[in-house]
Amino acid sequence: MTTVRKFDKKCAICTETSPQSIMTSTCTLGYPDLDLRPAEMQRSSMFAWLQECPHCGYVAGDIEQSQVKVSLDFLKSDEYLTCEGHDFKSDLAKRFYRHHLISKANNIHDSEFFSLLHCAWVCDDNDDDLAVGIRKLALKSIDKVDAKNDDEMDNLKIIKADLLRRSLQFDELVEEFKDVFFEDKIKNEIINFQLELAVKKDSACYSIEDVPTKVTVTLNGELHKKLNLIANLKRVSLADVIEEMLSEKADETDMDELMKNYYSNL
Numbered sequence: 001m002t003t004v005r006k007f008d009k010k011c012a013i014c015t016e017t018s019p020q021s022i023m024t025s026t027c028t029l030g031y032p033d034l035d036l037r038p039a040e041m042q043r044s045s046m047f048a049w050l051q052e053c054p055h056c057g058y059v060a061g062d063i064e065q066s067q068v069k070v071s072l073d074f075l076k077s078d079e080y081l082t083c084e085g086h087d088f089k090s091d092l093a094k095r096f097y098r099h100h101l102i103s104k105a106n107n108i109h110d111s112e113f114f115s116l117l118h119c120a121w122v123c124d125d126n127d128d129d130l131a132v133g134i135r136k137l138a139l140k141s142i143d144k145v146d147a148k149n150d151d152e153m154d155n156l157k158i159i160k161a162d163l164l165r166r167s168l169q170f171d172e173l174v175e176e177f178k179d180v181f182f183e184d185k186i187k188n189e190i191i192n193f194q195l196e197l198a199v200k201k202d203s204a205c206y207s208i209e210d211v212p213t214k215v216t217v218t219l220n221g222e223l224h225k226k227l228n229l230i231a232n233l234k235r236v237s238l239a240d241v242i243e244e245m246l247s248e249k250a251d252e253t254d255m256d257e258l259m260k261n262y263y264s265n266l
């Protein structure tokens with residue numbers, strides 16, 4: 001479960017003190033969304049991901065730390081106060097957008113991008129139509145994120161595919177991802193699912209649990225003969241026999257083991 005406690009924090013910009021929510025623990029149970037948004041409980045802990053000083057409006061992961069250059073003039077600017085004219089339904093979306101603005105002004109590209117992605121998630125939660133526009137904006141900064149390793153680079157591609165689809169850019173998704181190939185089977189299945197949804201012009205939210213998994217079976221000569229024999233005996237198709245054998249197997253399958261089990265159950 002998620003545990004949140006209140007602590008007094010002294011703002012690094014205006015030096016005023018305010019109580020701030022700090023998450024001391026959380027967990028996830030279930031599959032993330034296709035843009036890797038975590039499942040519950042972490043999903044509902046976004047209110048504690050950033051702190052906001054109620055005196056000057058400074059937003060940071062920890063407002064006592066100032067690793068960025070922010071002036072009080074910047075925090076009082078129209079651009080900052082109005083979120084560049086985005087009239088969000090929720091204050092939490094504004095908080096993430098302001099963090100995006102501070103990050104952008106300081107060339108911190110990963111939080112410039114991820115603040116927008118998180119802002120879009122908050123918009124989703126509040127049925128805020130600005131979610132589409134914020135995803136389009138996020139796409140402008142995703143290529144600036146400096147991935148630390150291959151996994152992070154793959155994850156950014158996975159997120160980008162979902163951002164394109166959920167911002168209704170179906171043709172762009174197909175064009176950019178039709179020839180993308182990962183070493184990881186599940187990542188390829190996620191992209192194939194995204195391409196199928198794009199063709200259907202489906203912009204809804206899906207989780208990785210919704211991704212159809214494909215089973216590949218290779219039959220050698222002897223096994224093929226035996227399965228054909230079973231199919232003839234049962235007067236069903238070869239595909240039906242294989243499907244019945246695999247019915248409780250979702251992924252890579254040892255056919256010899258299955259054959260033994262199958263024969264013993266005949």
Ligand SMILES: [Zn+2]
Binds near residue numbers: 011012013054
């Ligand atoms: Zn402050």
